[in-house]
Amino acid sequence: xxTLEIIMLGIGxxxxxxxxxxxxxxxxxxxxxxxxxxxxIAFGLFQGLMPMIGYYAGSLFSEFISRYAGLVTLLVxxxxxxxxxxESFEKDECECCGERDTxxxxxxxxxxxxxxxxxxFAVGVSFAALRVNVLFASTIIAISTAFLCFIAxxxxxxxxxxxxxxxxxxxxxxxxxxxxKAMF
Numbered sequence: 001x002x003t004l005e006i007i008m009l010g011i012g013x014x015x016x017x018x019x020x021x022x023x024x025x026x027x028x029x030x031x032x033x034x035x036x037x038x039x040x041i042a043f044g045l046f047q048g049l050m051p052m053i054g055y056y057a058g059s060l061f062s063e064f065i066s067r068y069a070g071l072v073t074l075l076v077x078x079x080x081x082x083x084x085x086x087e088s089f090e091k092d093e094c095e096c097c098g099e100r101d102t103x104x105x106x107x108x109x110x111x112x113x114x115x116x117x118x119x120x121f122a123v124g125v126s127f128a129a130l131r132v133n134v135l136f137a138s139t140i141i142a143i144s145t146a147f148l149c150f151i152a153x154x155x156x157x158x159x160x161x162x163x164x165x166x167x168x169x170x171x172x173x174x175x176x177x178x179x180x181k182a183m184f
Contacts, residue, residue: 001130006137010047010144013123016116017043019178020077021149024112025156026163027084027171028104035104040149046113047120048142054124055134069118073182076115080108081175088169115179 001009021039025031087103120141127134163170 001127001132001137003140006132006140007144009123009137010141011148013047013117013120013141014043014145014148016119016178016182017047017113017145018148018152019174020112020116021152022156022159023081023084023171023174024104025153025171026160026174027088027168029160029168031104036153038106038109039153040146042109042113043116043149044142044146046117047145048138050117050120051124051127051138051141052134054121055128056124069122070183073115073118074179076111077175077179077182080112081172081177081179084168084172084175086172088166088172115182 021043024039025036028035123141124134124138127137
């Protein structure tokens with residue numbers, strides 16, 4: 001597998017993380033700069049780590065991961081998206097006064113990063129079969145994911161400005177749809 005193919009694979013694997021980054025910016029109105037920057041870092045890190053884990057532990061867990069990956073992704077993103085939809089109908093007292101959004105926590109980011117990188121685990125299993133340099137490939141995947149998620153921060157901000165009050169509702173719906181898509 002060549003470098004260009006790995007870059008394309010990294011772009012493909014990063015699409016869920018990019019969509020979730022945009023959704024987070026839409027749904028959580030008062031994200032601090034630190035919270036925003038944590039997204040590309042966390043998504044890139046997990047997208048890079050999961051192929052390595054799949055490469056080394058894949059033969060032990062590949063069947064289990066393949067069987068339940070969609071369900072896990074649906075449950076995690078469905079729960080987070082459902083909460084965002086529910087909160088979109090509640091009165092929001094946050095008027096972005098420079099404070100961070102306390103609803104967006106490390107725990108939420110962790111579960112999002114895991115849910116969006118489960119498919120990268122399966123890719124790691126295939127890397128073992130193809131004898132791909134997993135460190136090089138995982139680094140490319142991590143960098144491409146982080147880079148695209150940085151761009152997604154800007155895209156989410158622009159969509160949020162256009163959508164206004166409906167941004168959180170749309171963001172929650174997108175997370176639920178990504179979870180449903182993972183089932184198929």
